[in-house]
Amino acid sequence: MKSTTFSGAARLLHWLMAVLIIAMLFIGVGMVSTVGASHDWLVPLHKSVGVTLLLLVLIRLAVRAAKGTPPLPADMPAPQKAVAHLSHLVLYALMIALPLVGWSMLSAGGYPITVWGAVHLPPLLSPDRGLYASLRHLHTYLAYALFLTVIAHLSAALMHGLIFKDGVFQSMAAWRTRR
Amino acid sequence: MPGYRVQDILSRRSLVSLLAIAAVAGGATAAFAYAGGWLSPGRLQPAQIVNALEGHDGKHDGFRRAHAKGLCVVGHFDGNGQGLALSKASLFRQATTPVIGRFSLAGGVPNAGDGRVTFHSLALKFDLPQGEQWRMALNHVPVFPVATPQAFLDFQLATTPDPATGKPDPAKVQAYMAQHPETKAFADYMAKAPLPSSFANANYNSVNAFRFTNDRGQTRVVRWIFTPEAPFEELDKATLADRPRDFLFDEVAGRLAQGTLVWHLSVILPNAGDPTDDATKPWPDDRQRVEVGTLTIDRAVAEDDGPCRDVNFDPTILPAGVSPSDDPLLAARSSVYAVGYTRRTGEPAAASALAADKAFPAPASSQPAAKESAQ
Ligand code: HEM
Ligand code: HEM
Numbered sequence: 001m002k003s004t005t006f007s008g009a010a011r012l013l014h015w016l017m018a019v020l021i022i023a024m025l026f027i028g029v030g031m032v033s034t035v036g037a038s039h040d041w042l043v044p045l046h047k048s049v050g051v052t053l054l055l056l057v058l059i060r061l062a063v064r065a066a067k068g069t070p071p072l073p074a075d076m077p078a079p080q081k082a083v084a085h086l087s088h089l090v091l092y093a094l095m096i097a098l099p100l101v102g103w104s105m106l107s108a109g110g111y112p113i114t115v116w117g118a119v120h121l122p123p124l125l126s127p128d129r130g131l132y133a134s135l136r137h138l139h140t141y142l143a144y145a146l147f148l149t150v151i152a153h154l155s156a157a158l159m160h161g162l163i164f165k166d167g168v169f170q171s172m173a174a175w176r177t178r179r
Numbered sequence: 180m181p182g183y184r185v186q187d188i189l190s191r192r193s194l195v196s197l198l199a200i201a202a203v204a205g206g207a208t209a210a211f212a213y214a215g216g217w218l219s220p221g222r223l224q225p226a227q228i229v230n231a232l233e234g235h236d237g238k239h240d241g242f243r244r245a246h247a248k249g250l251c252v253v254g255h256f257d258g259n260g261q262g263l264a265l266s267k268a269s270l271f272r273q274a275t276t277p278v279i280g281r282f283s284l285a286g287g288v289p290n291a292g293d294g295r296v297t298f299h300s301l302a303l304k305f306d307l308p309q310g311e312q313w314r315m316a317l318n319h320v321p322v323f324p325v326a327t328p329q330a331f332l333d334f335q336l337a338t339t340p341d342p343a344t345g346k347p348d349p350a351k352v353q354a355y356m357a358q359h360p361e362t363k364a365f366a367d368y369m370a371k372a373p374l375p376s377s378f379a380n381a382n383y384n385s386v387n388a389f390r391f392t393n394d395r396g397q398t399r400v401v402r403w404i405f406t407p408e409a410p411f412e413e414l415d416k417a418t419l420a421d422r423p424r425d426f427l428f429d430e431v432a433g434r435l436a437q438g439t440l441v442w443h444l445s446v447i448l449p450n451a452g453d454p455t456d457d458a459t460k461p462w463p464d465d466r467q468r469v470e471v472g473t474l475t476i477d478r479a480v481a482e483d484d485g486p487c488r489d490v491n492f493d494p495t496i497l498p499a500g501v502s503p504s505d506d507p508l509l510a511a512r513s514s515v516y517a518v519g520y521t522r523r524t525g526e527p528a529a530a531s532a533l534a535a536d537k538a539f540p541a542p543a544s545s546q547p548a549a550k551e552s553a554q
């Protein structure tokens with residue numbers, strides 16, 4: 001029988017990345033709105049965690065392809081299922097796009113792309129002032145879109161857990177993999 | 180088990196759950212807004228400082244909001260190995276590092292005249308091995324008029340010209356100066372101190388302190404200074420207003436058309452008790468200096484074709500072995516320069532004052548300057 005929960009690896013990655021992404025959103029808006037000393041360590045932390053998340057989402061997609069996903073409840077209406085799948089697609093797209101836009105915008109600005117203390121990533125683009133400005137704004141818009149999608153996703157997950165009680169919340173929140 | 184229909188979701192039994200979910204979603208959104216500063220108008224934000232600079236000198240699309248008038252330079256740095264005892268930065272090895280940079284005058288007006296009692300500045304970007312960089316933005320005066328970002332903002336606002344008179348309101352200036360003896364001391368110093376006659380014979384100071392770490396993990400806080408080989412000469416302050424608009428930039432480009440210019444980089448070590456978190460306080464002249472290498476500027480290129488215009492000379496872009504000190508100006512500079520950089524790169528680039536100046540000497544090198552990319 002097909003499992004009713006996501007694989008252990010998928011659950012681990014989901015919750016690890018959820019914590020890191022929410023932290024990244026807060027670090028991002030916090031660091032660009034302060035002139036205080038925290039700016040000195042928040043910006044390097046933001047780049048390092050951001051590039052780590054890019055690696056994690058690639059691993060996560062590989063795990064998903066290998067282990068599959070549990071089906072949504074059979075009695076869930078089709079339009080609602082479609083919205084659920086679409087929202088997951090949007091979340092994955094933003095999880096990939098944000099770090100790539102961050103890396104590209106630093107490339108277009110001619111900045112060094114330093115992560116994890118001493119690793120200097122190669123630029124993805126050659127320097128271009130107009131492109132830098134566009135990507136920099138795109139990074140902000142995508143981050144706001146990710147924040148709103150996460151809030152909607154979290155609200156929907158809690159509705160499954162508290163109101164529908166249909167096992168969808170458990171499929172990601174369970175400690176053990178269940179059949 | 181409740182179903183998925185709207186009337187099930189809005190039923191009595193679900194009310195508490197729905198309220199709890201709304202509280203989580205609303206709480207998270209409020210926390211996000213708080214982190215972004217939208218709920219705390221009292222927090223000093225970098226955009227306020229950029230707005231104040233634009234209010235002070237006007238908004239000039241495509242140009243830096245401070246040090247708007249500048250000239251690109253290209254050169255190299257030769258380390259002598261002595262610096263490695265203080266910092267493991269690869270710049271200090273006995274090796275040659277390529278450099279691009281920018282001479283500038285302070286102020287946000289791109290075609291302002293050069294005859295002003297203001298900073299002569301040099302910004303540098305060192306391209307170290309493996310994609311590492313060290314960026315600096317240096318002034319000829321070793322101290323700064325303000326110690327904190329809040330004072331920087333207040334100073335800008337107090338000295339912003341009144342649209343009616345075209346001059347700052349003396350009452351506001353006096354009120355600010357009464358609160359800030361350090362700015363008053365700076366103004367008195369600038370009025371007295373000789374101005375260098377050229378970009379070529381000026382010192383260039385880090386102003387802020389930085390933390391150096393060597394490969395044994397020993398840390399010290401230092402400042403640094405580039406001292407010129409060209410002999411110092413003084414600019415006649417009485418005739419400044421009569422000089423041609425671009426005379427300082429023309430002069431240094433003329434010198435570079437003749438040959439290279441050289442500076443010696445010395446690291447300055449403080450005595451116990453010298454302030455490291457206050458850029459308005461000079462360190463006495465007798466402090467120990469360690470010469471660590473020489474900077475050679477080979478040629479000048481107008482910003483329009485040069486490698487410096489689209490670079491943010493953020494002084495916190497540092498190599499391994501160097502990190503910011505506790506000087507509160509440093510984080511503020513990084514955050515403010517980033518906002519200014521995003522604004523100006525989003526505007527069309529306009530021709531620099533020097534590109535339009537017929538007296539501006541052509542670059543010494545015969546190869547087309549446009550080949551310089553802002554690497
Ligand atoms: C999931 C990944 C990421 C998220 C959620 C994220 C989110 C954010 C947010 C919310 C901001 C503030 C935007 C604003 O208010 O204008 C920001 C700024 C920034 N992000 Fe990211 N980011 C991510 C990945 C990255 C990566 C991988 C890099 C670079 C390697 C990066 C570099 C930056 C930089 C440099 C800024 C500030 C730029 C400035 O000061 O102008 N980000 N990010
Ligand atoms: C940054 C935050 C988050 C992101 C980016 C995220 C992303 C995702 C994605 C992409 C999926 C689909 C998995 C797949 O089909 O491969 C998923 C599923 C799920 N997430 Fe999240 N998530 C986040 C936070 C949360 C939170 C805070 C909760 C709970 C309150 C949650 C609960 C769930 C649940 C229950 C599922 C399973 C849905 C199903 O069975 O289709 N997530 N999440």
Ligand code: HEM
Nearest residue numbers: 243245246281300302316317318386491492511515519520
């Ligand atoms: C909180 C204090 C300061 C603020 C808000 C500030 C603001 C600015 C801004 C907005 C720019 C233009 C950046 C760009 O668009 O790329 C700039 C450039 C510059 N600043 Fe500051 N500054 C501060 C302190 C200092 C100090 C202490 C120095 C001393 C060395 C300094 C030296 C320079 C130089 C040399 C440039 C020109 C860099 C270039 O050629 O691109 N600034 N400053």
